[in-house]
Amino acid sequence: MQEGTVLPAQQVNRDLLRSILDPPGWFWPVVALLGLIVLVAFGAAGYMINRGLGVTGMNRPVMWAFFLTNFVFWIGISHAGVMLSAILRLSKAEWRRPATRAAEVLTVFSLMTAVLMPLIHTGRPWRTIYWIYTAPFVPYDFARGIWPNVRSPLVWDPSAIFTYLTSSVLFVMVALLPDMAVLRDRTTGIPHRIYGMLAMGWEGNSRQWKFQIIAGILLSALILPVFVSVHSIVSWDFSMTVSVKSWHSTIFAPYFVIGAVHSGVSAVAFVLILLRQVYGWQNYIRHEHIDGLARLLMFVATAWFYFFFMEVIFGFYGREADEIALRSFQFTESPWNIWMMIFVGSTYFLPMAIWLVRPARRNLWIMSIACISVNIGMWLERFLIIIPGLARKQMFTFDWGTFRPSPVEIIIIFATFALVTMLMLLFSRVLPLIPLYDIKEGDILKTEIQIGRRTVPATFRED
Amino acid sequence: MARRPILGLFQDANYAAEAGDALKRAGVDQGDFDFLTDAPYPEGAFGERHERHRLYVFPFLGALVGLTVGIMLTSMTQMAYPLVQGGKPILSLPPMAVITYESTMLSAIIFTIIGIMFESRLPKLKKGLYDTRITEGYIGVLVNTEEEKLSEVSAILSQAGAVDVVRENQDTARA
Numbered sequence: 304m305q306e307g308t309v310l311p312a313q314q315v316n317r318d319l320l321r322s323i324l325d326p327p328g329w330f331w332p333v334v335a336l337l338g339l340i341v342l343v344a345f346g347a348a349g350y351m352i353n354r355g356l357g358v359t360g361m362n363r364p365v366m367w368a369f370f371l372t373n374f375v376f377w378i379g380i381s382h383a384g385v386m387l388s389a390i391l392r393l394s395k396a397e398w399r400r401p402a403t404r405a406a407e408v409l410t411v412f413s414l415m416t417a418v419l420m421p422l423i424h425t426g427r428p429w430r431t432i433y434w435i436y437t438a439p440f441v442p443y444d445f446a447r448g449i450w451p452n453v454r455s456p457l458v459w460d461p462s463a464i465f466t467y468l469t470s471s472v473l474f475v476m477v478a479l480l481p482d483m484a485v486l487r488d489r490t491t492g493i494p495h496r497i498y499g500m501l502a503m504g505w506e507g508n509s510r511q512w513k514f515q516i517i518a519g520i521l522l523s524a525l526i527l528p529v530f531v532s533v534h535s536i537v538s539w540d541f542s543m544t545v546s547v548k549s550w551h552s553t554i555f556a557p558y559f560v561i562g563a564v565h566s567g568v569s570a571v572a573f574v575l576i577l578l579r580q581v582y583g584w585q586n587y588i589r590h591e592h593i594d595g596l597a598r599l600l601m602f603v604a605t606a607w608f609y610f611f612f613m614e615v616i617f618g619f620y621g622r623e624a625d626e627i628a629l630r631s632f633q634f635t636e637s638p639w640n641i642w643m644m645i646f647v648g649s650t651y652f653l654p655m656a657i658w659l660v661r662p663a664r665r666n667l668w669i670m671s672i673a674c675i676s677v678n679i680g681m682w683l684e685r686f687l688i689i690i691p692g693l694a695r696k697q698m699f700t701f702d703w704g705t706f707r708p709s710p711v712e713i714i715i716i717f718a719t720f721a722l723v724t725m726l727m728l729l730f731s732r733v734l735p736l737i738p739l740y741d742i743k744e745g746d747i748l749k750t751e752i753q754i755g756r757r758t759v760p761a762t763f764r765e766d
Numbered sequence: 767m768a769r770r771p772i773l774g775l776f777q778d779a780n781y782a783a784e785a786g787d788a789l790k791r792a793g794v795d796q797g798d799f800d801f802l803t804d805a806p807y808p809e810g811a812f813g814e815r816h817e818r819h820r821l822y823v824f825p826f827l828g829a830l831v832g833l834t835v836g837i838m839l840t841s842m843t844q845m846a847y848p849l850v851q852g853g854k855p856i857l858s859l860p861p862m863a864v865i866t867y868e869s870t871m872l873s874a875i876i877f878t879i880i881g882i883m884f885e886s887r888l889p890k891l892k893k894g895l896y897d898t899r900i901t902e903g904y905i906g907v908l909v910n911t912e913e914e915k916l917s918e919v920s921a922i923l924s925q926a927g928a929v930d931v932v933r934e935n936q937d938t939a940r941a
Binding site: 508 | 800801802803809812817819821840844846847849851858864865867869871872875876879885888889890893894898900903
């Protein structure tokens, strides 16, 4: 699978640094619009903090709702990034080259956005300093000898996220060094000095390249187990809760991990399509790359569907009264049953129908629809796990409840999408979202071989 | 004897590799020249020497530090505030394992990054001879040699196919 032509290094620099050295005219108006949406959300969050959580739709028994749904959603998106990058690097998949950086950066920004959600959800964000327990030497009321309870998954969660965020940022920074040097050589004045400082004196000698390559492989191998642990631990926020019947399930960890990969890889595919269109990177993000991602997604989606099916069937099979009450709520009561159908259809059946057809996989509009559809579905999945579980948490019907989101919650959720888009755009304004050296390396290794009467493109690969 | 750098710029990897061979034949020590590129070439493509390193020690060392910190953090904090929950032991291993695992991995990754920086000899504070054309796809052969051998090395580089030979104090050197 290799459709691109070999491009000279100057053209690769010119094309891939266009977003930095020659930004398009729409750039700042779009960023301003997104910034405005984010500001409105900050206003909404400020209003909520001032007036209390009563302005949200949360009420007993549904005390975890939109914010935590969104938290799990963005954690899920963050998983694609490094996972995709790490697995493709380790397997030396040639089509990884344009996808890795965007995936890694999406990881960092979606993780940052995810972390905002529980902070807002607390209603008193300033008190969350006590959560930052995993960072050494942050005081946790030493004077009274009080320490966080390490037996609580709500303590495991920040420790896992902190590890994943730190690792992802370092991973991105190391891979950026050679591209910083390219920017250092193409800029003047203050930008030149800043890029020069960030490039740390990179000159591209044999030793530096050797360790850059080893770094990619070694860090990938180290981050993969962290990636698996993070979403497992996020799932344990729910599944370790004995009192909520539908959450207390052993299948949650793998189910959440595969769901995260499903939504995340779809998000990366969509981001790549967007980048191709807005920056004119047709030579770099080609149909073969999107096709490759779609094929990977077919496997991931089916694995996800298997876990989803197991989760539901286990719930029904036990025929326990509270579990049946919950399933009845999810599958028979309106509008939850409609959401359920939309969720399953948009997460699995619609995208699978698209991905099974080769021309559809190579049509960027259709692929965009499939990727957005998966993410709508995956957001609904978390919503339909969290809210119905709490709404039918109690045994007696007079303790049952429901949830209706308030405008404050809707604004904040909507703005998180604007925030991630804005951060991605701002990143693309200062640093390349496609690794230049990776593209150039791919071009160096490209060749053509004669097989019988046919000349086919090929790529050398080192073991 | 004063040593000076000289940089030959090549458009073709084969010519750069031939320049390396010619330098070796002329008695230039392999440690005295290097190849500067804008992308990773397969190891040994220019006949460069094998670089020895101890990078793999760093993650293990980091993991050991993280493991120790994780065990101490989880056990000592629980001992400091011994609250029994659900009849479970104060030092309950499964939850301790979760946090210890994260601290182990975090420390292993941080030490790996330190190792990569150390082994790559970065940050490089002293600016050497460089040409911005390297990030445009040219291959630089950077030679450090005695001052009186500069002309000889320059001739070797030119004969091997260098499109330009750059010496110190020229405008093309990095600012």
